[in-house]
């Protein structure tokens with residue numbers, strides 16, 4: 526980040542900075558893991574050209590996605606659900622499963638995975654052990670390409686459903 530206008534930045538909580546009154550935060554494309562830092566998510570991902578696919582990220586996740594560095598777990602289960610709701614709220618093609626038990630189960634699984642493996646891995650898909658390949662399993666993942674999305678209208682873990 527350029528420091529020429531340092532006085533226009535005000536540090537808020539981790540990874541969120543204010544720029545002239547606008548909160549900037551980290552966003553991750555769920556299709557290709559492009560990371561964006563700004564007050565709004567890009568409408569179209571400049572890397573994969575998918576639309577409305579950015580989810581709020583955090584410094585740890587962004588560092589890991591970009592650099593493969595470990596860090597402390599930052600997002601709790603409630604924070605995960607909020608982040609998923611926000612993503613679904615911006616998209617007409619899917620929504621969060623209205624069955625809150627399924628959502629809470631996924632949040633527990635993702636959170637536990639992050640504590641154990643340092644990444645928000647999908648609780649229902651097998652990791653290969655290859656860091657780069659497993660980036661495709663960071664939740665929310667590119668669930669549009671899963672057979673369960675076409676066949677049943679839901680992601681593997683029933684976290685997101687067609688809406």
Ligand code: SF4
Nearest residue numbers: 647664666680681682
């Ligand atoms: S299948 Fe569903 S729960 Fe699993 S990573 Fe993808 S979006 Fe998340």
Ligand SMILES: [Zn+2]
Nearest residue numbers: 554557570573
């Ligand atoms: Zn993308």
